[in-house]
Amino acid sequence: MIVADNLRKSFGAKRAVDGISFTVQPGKVTGFLGPNGAGKSTTMRMIVGLDRPTSGTVTVNGASYARSRSPLTEVGVLLDAKAVHTGRSARNHLLAMAATHGIPKTRVNEVIEITGLASVAGKRAGGFSLGMGQRLGIAAALLGDPHTLVLDEPVNGLDPEGVMWVRNFVRHAAAHGKTVLLSSHLMSEMSMTADHIIVLGRGRVLADAPVDTLVEQWTGTTVRVRSPRAAELGDALVGPDVTVTSLAPDLLDVVGAAAASIGDLAAARGIALHELTPASGTLEDAYLRLTGDAVEYRTTDYIAQENS
Secondary structure, X not given: OEXXXXXXXXXXXXXXXXXEEEEEOOXXXXXXXXXXXXXXXXXXXXXXXXXXXXXXXXXXXXXXXXXXXXXXXXXXXXXXXXXXXXXOEHHHHHHHXXXXXXXXXXXXXXXXXXXXXXXXXXXXXXXXOHHHHHHHHHHHHHOOOOXXXXXXXXXXXXXXXXXXXXXXXXXXXXXXXXEEEXXXXXXXXXXXXOOEEEEEEOOEEEEEXXXXXXXXXXXXXXXXXXXXXXXXXXXXXXXXXXXXXXEEOOEEEEEOOXXXXXXXXXXXXXXXXXXXXXXXXXXXXXXXXXXOOOOOOOOOOHHHHHHO
């Protein structure tokens, strides 16, 4: 379990993390989301003692990570896959790490096989592609068979097979009671991997909830309605809590009314329905609404500028 309590971190006048509190529970994959500059990486660095909090505390399994007598067996960390001696082979890099904790060579061989590095284990890490570097970073995180995993963008650069492997691996680890904190900018992948989501924005917690709850709270359900009398039905549906958007003469999007109630109303008025399709929002929709005012580095709309 990871517990952050009123955690703050400032770099000069810049407050990167501003009094955040959260708990990462074992047995779940917890997604850690936020725009660039939100404080995610700084928080992860504080969890594993690479940055010292300005105030507040963060503990792993009830104690400060810095006080752990066997860090590799407590927390598996991937923060920067490039943090490796480029002249060493993948195998020698892992053997050097294993030697610091008395981890047997057989475990090095195991993680090489697990992460798909067997064919390149004897090659220098400096020549690895981004994807292979990520696999080596994940192998290092798994070396001590830790109880807790802290993984920052672990699927960055991986091919589809590698992405699927990471997804299945972290879900398997959580199912066996391990604590998993996972950051990513790939919303579609996070929606398939995470059970719980923590969203940061400008150094503060914007949301801390199960995935389904977060999506429901921040997107709602849109019902697509097609009818030859769409305008009449739309007028009948509009109310204080119902929004109706006309997409075409025979097509509506309705927010705030359940599909069943729309169907009942149409039936009561003798209005034929050709389509009645509820569609829940996505994690990406919820994330964009949550962080709309918390984006520090905002791009411009190039297409709009080109067309103006």
